Amino acid sequence: MCESKVxxxxxxxxxxxLEDVTSIRPEGDGYRLATLFGEQAHxxxxxxxxxxxxxxxxxEPLP
Amino acid sequence: MCESKVxxxxxxxxxxxLEDVTSIRPEGDGYRLATLFGEQAHxxxxxxxxxxxxxxxxxEPLP
Numbered sequence: 001m002c003e004s005k006v007x008x009x010x011x012x013x014x015x016x017x018l019e020d021v022t023s024i025r026p027e028g029d030g031y032r033l034a035t036l037f038g039e040q041a042h043x044x045x046x047x048x049x050x051x052x053x054x055x056x057x058x059x060e061p062l063p
Numbered sequence: 064m065c066e067s068k069v070x071x072x073x074x075x076x077x078x079x080x081l082e083d084v085t086s087i088r089p090e091g092d093g094y095r096l097a098t099l100f101g102e103q104a105h106x107x108x109x110x111x112x113x114x115x116x117x118x119x120x121x122x123e124p125l126p
Contacts, residue, residue, distance in 0.1 A: 002065035002115040024113035036116075047110060050087035050120075052065040053099075057113075 002052070006033055006041075009048055009060040017043055021057065029062060065115070069096055069104075072111055072123040080106055084120065092125060 006021045007014040018041045023034040030044035045059040069084045070077040081104045086097040093107040108122040 002118065004115060022115045024110070024115075026110055031110075047087070047089055047094075050113075052067060052085045052087075052115075055065065 002055070003036055004050075004052070004055045004057050006043070006057045006059065008043060008045060009058050014058060017041060017059070024057065031059065065118070066099060067113075067115070067118045067120050069106070069120045069122065071106060071108060072121050077121060080104060080122070087120065094122065 003020040003022050005019050006017045008017050018033050018035060020035040021033045022036050025032050027042060030042060033041045043059050045061050048060040049058040066083040066085050068082050069080045071080050081096050081098060083098040084096045085099050088095045090105060093105060096104045096106060106122050108124050111121040111123040113120050
């Protein structure tokens with residue numbers, strides 16, 4: 001399976017927002033995340049890095 | 064493996080940009096794509112949809 005962990009990059013490092021994410025869609029000033037299990041979250045920010053080998057998506061706050 | 068196909072949404076449908084993509088990073092007015100095999104492409108546009116179950120990333124032109 002190809003679920004990813006989604007992180008938010010902060011000044012202190014990377015904060016885990018949600019695991020097992022399968023869907024990422026733009027919504028408002030950020031992205032709507034959804035997992036295999038129906039869990040959802042909205043994160044304000046923009047894409048910083050997507051690494052599908054490491055199953056990592058990193059968002060960063062808007063400037 | 065979790066490589067994805069990256070498509071660009073156009074008025075005519077979705078155009079395949081690159082397969083086996085493992086890395087997506089913002090660059091300029093779009094994204095730099097890279098594959099497992101070192102192939103790279105740059106696409107102008109923004110994220111429209113990421114579906115990791117279907118191994119699909121769809122970009123759309125900037126408005």
